Amino acid sequence: MKISICCFVLATISVSGLQARTAPGLDAVRVASGLTQPLFVTAPPGDFRRLFIVQQDGNIRILNLLTSTLNPAPFLTLTGLTDTVGEQGLLGMAFDPNYATNGKFYLNFTVPGGAFGNGVTHVSQFSVSGNPDIADPNSERILITFDHPQSNHNGGWIGFSPRTGDANNLYIATGDGGAGNDQGTGHIEPGGNAQNLTTLLGKMLRIHVDSAAGTATIPSNNPFVGMSGARGEIWAFGLRNPFRNSFDRQTGRMFIGDVGQDTREEIDVQQATNAGGGENYGWRVREGSIQNPAFPGSPTPPGAINPIFDYSHSVGQTIIGGYVYRGNRIPDLRGVYVFGDYSAGQIFSFDYDGSNVSNFQTITSQLFPTIVGGFTL
Secondary structure (H helix, E strand, C coil), X not given: CEEEEEEECCCCCCCCCCCECCCCCCCEEEEEEEEECEEXXXXXXXXXXXXXXXXXXXEEEEEECCCCEECCCCCEECCCCCCCCCCCCEEEEEECCCHHHHCEEEEEEEECCCCCCCCEEEEEEEEECCCCCCEEEEEEEEEEEEECCCCCCCCCCEEECCCCCCCCEEEEXXXXXXXXXXXXXXXXXCCCCCCCCCCCCCEEEEEEEECCCCEEECCCCCCCCCCCCCCCCEEEECCCCEEEEEECCCCCCEEEEECCCCCEEEEEEECCCCCCCCCECCCXXXXXXXXXXXXXXXXXXXXXXXXXXXXXXXXXCCEEEEEEXXXXXXXXXXXXXXXXXXXXXXXXXXXXXXXXXXXXEECHHHHCCCCCCCCCC
């Protein structure tokens, strides 16, 4: 399927009962077309000439912002991936903080195999070639791998932290292993994978990257280092499928968009003020801020943290985590968290002051259809 990408250049809808936010000057503009399965856009630090568009099919395309055209040749084409029709394939990308000098970047993708035959995630380092618009496909250095019991709930996001004292630490979001309600083959009982510290599934991981060597180690101050049986890579747990996440570049807060089961969608936060990590976001017993209906008699895990915001499936059914806007071109949007819902086909926003969420609104109708071209979401 060929689709196009629209970017927030400057832009309300109405899911019943929701107020529409109006931000003067906000609109969506189509900047690229002819893409296949695009699911993430990023750029190297300090590079304002190019956008790198990650396609689930294994291709990374470059949009030249000076000419508003796609480069004919992909930056990289990964081969040997699992079937990309469902939730697997090339899922995440992050540039090394020192990419301008070392040319290193990192990918999250799935390949066939594994103990359950449903794929293996690779988080790997790659290098750019002598051509700045072409990567070296033979430069892979594998940092971490893990198997999937089922082919859904792969997480896929990776990102470096902007926090002081957190340099070169790569965060990796993992799903609970798939199926439904974190149970069945490959899901540890009692409690499921997300609540079990012996597996990497259903977690936010943190590893320390040695860019020059292409290797990774476990930071000594990760919260579960030294705990018997626990995986030291775990930074936080109790997640279902944290597909898209981000750091607020001003406050350092991590926003986690965790896709729900049958009832709720949620945004969790890992506060920069909790430098030790270790948060438990409650899945599979909790779904959003409520008891998971599939486990009515299960007690809430000790210390479980509610999301900062969740909504019912009457609003949307597949949350896609977004970003806190810190730009200057749209003053009315500054400091606002903007995110989406894939199933609902909506773009939402809210304000968050570190304790409370307010002004949950929609901006979809201000964005789509676009003023130029009349493109719909």
